[in-house]
Amino acid sequence: MTDEMDEPLYTRDIDLAPIRSCRLAIVGYGNHGRSHALCLRDSGVAHIRIALRETSPSRIKAEADGFEVVSLPEAAAWADAISLLAADEAHRLIWEEAILPHRKPGQALIVCHGFSIHYDLIRPPADADVILAAAKGPGGAVREEFEKGRGLIGFWAVHQDASGQARELALAYLAAIGSGEVGIFPTSFREETVSDLFGEQVVLVGGMVALAKASFERLVAAGVSERMAYIDCVHEIKYLADLIQARGIAGMYEAISDTAEFGARQIEDKIAGPELKRVFDEAMADIESDRFARKWVETYEAGDAMVADRAADRALRIETVGAELRDRIYGATK
Ligand SMILES: NC(=O)c1ccc[n+]([C@@H]2O[C@H](COP(=O)([O-])OP(=O)(O)OC[C@H]3O[C@@H](n4cnc5c(N)ncnc54)[C@H](OP(=O)(O)O)[C@@H]3O)[C@@H](O)[C@H]2O)c1
Numbered sequence: 299m300t301d302e303m304d305e306p307l308y309t310r311d312i313d314l315a316p317i318r319s320c321r322l323a324i325v326g327y328g329n330h331g332r333s334h335a336l337c338l339r340d341s342g343v344a345h346i347r348i349a350l351r352e353t354s355p356s357r358i359k360a361e362a363d364g365f366e367v368v369s370l371p372e373a374a375a376w377a378d379a380i381s382l383l384a385a386d387e388a389h390r391l392i393w394e395e396a397i398l399p400h401r402k403p404g405q406a407l408i409v410c411h412g413f414s415i416h417y418d419l420i421r422p423p424a425d426a427d428v429i430l431a432a433a434k435g436p437g438g439a440v441r442e443e444f445e446k447g448r449g450l451i452g453f454w455a456v457h458q459d460a461s462g463q464a465r466e467l468a469l470a471y472l473a474a475i476g477s478g479e480v481g482i483f484p485t486s487f488r489e490e491t492v493s494d495l496f497g498e499q500v501v502l503v504g505g506m507v508a509l510a511k512a513s514f515e516r517l518v519a520a521g522v523s524e525r526m527a528y529i530d531c532v533h534e535i536k537y538l539a540d541l542i543q544a545r546g547i548a549g550m551y552e553a554i555s556d557t558a559e560f561g562a563r564q565i566e567d568k569i570a571g572p573e574l575k576r577v578f579d580e581a582m583a584d585i586e587s588d589r590f591a592r593k594w595v596e597t598y599e600a601g602d603a604m605v606a607d608r609a610a611d612r613a614l615r616i617e618t619v620g621a622e623l624r625d626r627i628y629g630a631t632k
Contacts, residue, residue, distance in 0.1 A: 333438060
């Protein structure tokens with residue numbers, strides 16, 4: 299990577315003028331869309347419009363937050379820059395049907411995940427700055443950290459620099475959503491996309507859920523009550539995740555009992571054996587080629603919203619037991 303990799307930039311190093319002087323349309327008002335819009339406005343970006351589809355349930359929330367809501371074609375014709383914060387799988391259709399035919403010449407495109415650019419789902423014309431401004435983490439956390447005077451760690455990349463100012467716009471955008479308080483690093487669209495997809499597939503979501511489900515079933519098969527099995531294999535994940543986030547893996551090991559540490563060290567290498575390596579290699583090959591991306595976008599565009607998978611999950615005992623437990627602990631199903 300570049301020298302800049304080890305040297306993050308901070309708000310004090312960054313001129314916010316490129317984003318403040320911009321007519322900015324934010325497409326989507328979900329987790330990231332809402333947080334970005336509120337933070338950008340608080341950072342002095344005066345001209346923001348929220349672009350939503352006709353039937354959007356988010357319109358009420360955006361208007362209640364004091365934003366003007368427009369259609370996607372209206373936004374495309376008005377904005378100097380579009381921050382595309384809609385679901386990645388919808389980017390191709392949004393771009394081709396609602397933005398490209400109406401697009402103001404020279405308009406910049408900003409994304410906070412490299413997916414649709416890296417996999418060539420969107421091909422902006424040569425007059426566009428194409429920028430990645432990724433605040434790493436869930437959208438809600440962008441706003442929560444900003445309100446504490448902080449931000450999520452930021453990564454920027456430039457895919458196309460038509461204006462010669464794309465880097466400055468990326469940095470200004472990230473600083474305005476708080477990332478400049480904790481550090482902004484350069485990346486590439488490829489690096490951010492591959493890393494994000496791999497991390498969520500094999501650890502944060504797929505890996506964690508697979509371990510939770512299989513371990514719950516194994517404990518129950520050993521005669522342990524479902525309630526106890528749920529607590530030990532699902533409910534307590536948060537405490538360990540919080541420890542790792544705050545203190546690192548070594549710090550987590552130091553914070554837990556020696557019995558837990560000794561037992562974990564016996565099994566770590568067994569879990570990370572040849573079968574895990576095979577699964578990881580396969581996931582990486584699907585991500586590095588466009589196989590995963592193509593399959594997902596085709597599934598979405600065919601109208602499959604994973605309804606059957608979600609219903610099947612809801613019917614699992616692990617879910618019923620978890621809901622009962624949350625009712626007991628928190629007084630309401632979370
Ligand atoms: N950098 C990071 O670490 C990070 C982390 C998480 C997410 N992200 C990225 O942030 C972006 C948004 O994610 P999110 O978590 O904010 O998603 P989200 O909460 O699910 O919100 C998605 C938004 O997209 C809109 N949308 C979906 N399909 C659409 C369509 N066909 N036409 C128009 N609008 C449509 C939804 O509109 P309605 O309100 O009308 O339903 C909603 O407002 C994605 O690119 C995602 O990869 C980045």
